[in-house]
Amino acid sequence: MSAPPPVAIPLRLSEHLAAPVEPLKKGDPCTAVILGAGGDLTRRKLMPALYHLLHDGLLHDDFSVVGAAREPLTDQAFRDRMRQAILDSTEVGHVPDATWDRFAQRIHYVQGDMTDPAFFAAVSARVAEFEKESGRPRGRLFYLALPPSVYATAVEHLSATGLVPRIDDPAQRPWARVIVEKPFGSSLATARALNQSILKRLAEHQVFRIDHYLGKETVQNLLVLRFANSIFEPIWNRRHIHHVQITAAETVGVEHRAGYYEQAGVVRDMFQNHLLQLLALTAMEPPVAFRAEDVRDEKVKVLRAIRPITPATIDDFAVRGQYGPGAIGGLAVPGYRQEDRVAPNSATPTYAAVRFLVDNWRWQGVPFFVRSGKRMARRATEIAIQFQRPPHLMFQNGGRSFAANTLVIRIQPNEGVSLCFEIKVPGVDVKMTSVQMDFSYANVFGATDHSAYETLLLDAMVGDGTLYARSDQVEAAWSIVDPIVQAWSAEPPRDFPNYVSGSWGPGAADAFIARDGCQWRQP
Ligand SMILES: NC(=O)c1ccc[n+]([C@@H]2O[C@H](COP(=O)([O-])OP(=O)(O)OC[C@H]3O[C@@H](n4cnc5c(N)ncnc54)[C@H](OP(=O)(O)O)[C@@H]3O)[C@@H](O)[C@H]2O)c1
The missing domain is CATH 3.40.50.720 (NAD(P)-binding Rossmann-like Domain)
Known part of the structure; x- marks a missing residue:
């Protein structure tokens, strides 16, 4: 039985934390x-x-x-x-x-x-x-x-x-x-x-x-969260983390980009750049300093530690999908093959879920499930760290299941961080429920119209490449995704379209994650 959805507790930060601060840098002439x-x-x-x-x-x-x-x-x-x-x-x-x-x-x-x-x-x-x-x-x-x-x-x-x-x-x-x-x-x-x-x-x-994802506030915050706090790092490893889910779900279809997308597909479009960047930031070792080369060195190291996926092992590591007709927000939408400038028998994947294994001491045995799809039920990009369950549960909880602790870093929309944990429901019984301690950027700092491109343009003007990709990093990411792209091109799918627009992707993806005893989140 799945656990009930957690109750949200808004987190209040003290006034001085939310006060505006003087900018630390200004563009060069x-x-x-x-x-x-x-x-x-x-x-x-x-x-x-x-x-x-x-x-x-x-x-x-x-x-x-x-x-x-x-x-x-x-x-x-x-x-x-x-x-x-x-x-x-x-x-x-x-x-x-x-x-x-x-x-x-x-x-x-x-x-x-x-x-x-x-x-x-x-x-x-x-x-x-x-x-x-x-x-x-x-x-x-x-x-x-x-x-x-x-x-x-x-x-x-x-x-x-x-x-x-x-x-x-x-x-x-x-x-x-x-x-x-x-x-x-x-x-x-x-x-x-x-x-x-x-x-x-x-x-x-x-x-x-x-990679404009790296200019996003929450992506940078991931580094601050991990390395400016002492409570996370000791548990940021295989002893305490059961698995990680990284999701980039879009509700839009291919829109006007069919010319490009038909050639690219979801793996080239989302995994090679944005999603592997998020994985690298989540999994990398602490850099010595917040300097471009130190951060980039650690990212490349962790990308190189990802276990290669080969055409022979592709089915153990990845699932693909393509959206069919369905409804988004109550409105009927066409399937991918019915979109303008898309081949009627297109084999281009619009959804992929990949299980990445990072072969190093910190992450041995911890799967990183990474998925992205178009025409999904909701627009959401997030990183969810699911911790191990308690080794022994002394509470009976009326035979009901309970949720594992999860730390969620929301990249978009409603940027923020939340922590889900169990508490006792007031009353004479010892009954547990999941609650969520929530930090929302908008609630604490007000609405911001500051875009990722502002951060990135300013960084380029001051010569700071920390949030930009180095040549070896780009190549390391391509060497991870190339075999997936090649294996799927060599073996055309027989079941496309295999998910309904407005759903959470193909049923095969649920079976895929269940093999590791896990379940996809529905952000
Ligand atoms: N749009 C986005 O949100 C977005 C997001 C991520 C990445 N990108 C990337 O950013 C780049 C630009 O995207 P875009 O959406 O702005 O593309 P776009 O609307 O097609 O614009 C491309 C521009 O390049 C010009 N151009 C093309 N060939 C040229 C040539 N030989 N000489 C001079 N100018 C030439 C075009 O001029 P004409 O107007 O004369 O054709 C047009 O001004 C692409 O690489 C794209 O992948 C875009």
Whole structure:
């Protein structure tokens, strides 16, 4: 019999803990150039994030942003478009004129094609103009908001034109850096080739491979929770933890991304980057310092400790699924194969559940169940640490089952942390029930419209790569997921679609986790 749902106890933090604190860092003087500024990412994320940084006083006074794309536009037309984009974005509700004017005067536009050297000469002239006006050394930050097929070409041109020279010493000023969007490769071989092409021209510290999950508040909080408190670390191991569940469930379907998604599927789209990053942060050893290389070293070590999954063992380690028609929030939705630009017999998985085993002293025998799916019952991303049950239970609890202690780190929505434990129900009997001690960011700190891109852009401006992926980390993650992708491509599924939209995934996934005596949570 399953345990009843826990009762929530809101946790009140003292006032001084919730008080605003002075920012610890501010961007260096720099010119940011967005290559591909006509796109969705620039409109929805990058410009709103830069605007917000300026609004919060986190950009240096000596800052300009140049949008570069193929459409012919004047500076003013591009500014107007960006103002509308900022107004439309979910991150910014209101744009006061005075703040907008301060931001607008820093926005510029260059038109051209990324494959044309003349375009880079035009960008170079514009950047040189700002540097001359500024009269002091300015860093250069190039954001590749481009299709992945042009990442390597763009870096070649940036290097050949001298816009981003190779700088071996990270302390050298002025600096020049490149932010590369995801996906970084589509396999181990392509990621390796892209790394080699970029690192032939630039030093590793100049390359910022973005995974916006790492900029999320709760993801960073995972490090603070684990390493700034002394109560968790002693029990953060195989002696006390029964298993870990990492879930990234979406209610949306493939939307307008079918062209990409048909090729990618859930493993490339979610596991290679976001989910393995969450696993690494949960499982890694304590870094010596909160410095980029120390944190990245530990992440790579733990990724390398993950037991390889091979085509021969795939069924022991993973389950795949694809959504069929169903209902989300009471509205009928089509199945994946009925979506626009999806093949009617598509074998692309939209759901996967994988059991990762980490072969080291800390985690031997503790399964990490990681799942992600589209068109699931609820939108939720969380990490749930389930502790061992008491070795002996002296309470009878009327023959009813009880829940194991669980620490849940909610990444989205309603970011926060909760701890589930058993208590006695008031009364003459010794009857137990599960309660939940809950910390919610919104309740304690108020609603925040601070986006992951703000954190990440600011970090790139100050040269902090802690929340960005290093080349070896990207390759380590690809070497974990590549065999899964290959095994599934070699063996087309016979049961797709195998879950109803609006459910918690295929029935096979329930049987899969039950083999280890566990049960999926329903966040
Ligand atoms: N959108 C998101 O929320 C999101 C989230 C995560 C990652 N990403 C990644 O971010 C990157 C950009 O995404 P997006 O959604 O903004 O894509 P998008 O809407 O297709 O925009 C791509 C931009 O690149 C430009 N472009 C393409 N080829 C070019 C070329 N040869 N020369 C000059 N400009 C060129 C396009 O110009 P035209 O307008 O002239 O075609 C457009 O401005 C992609 O790698 C994507 O995977 C996006």
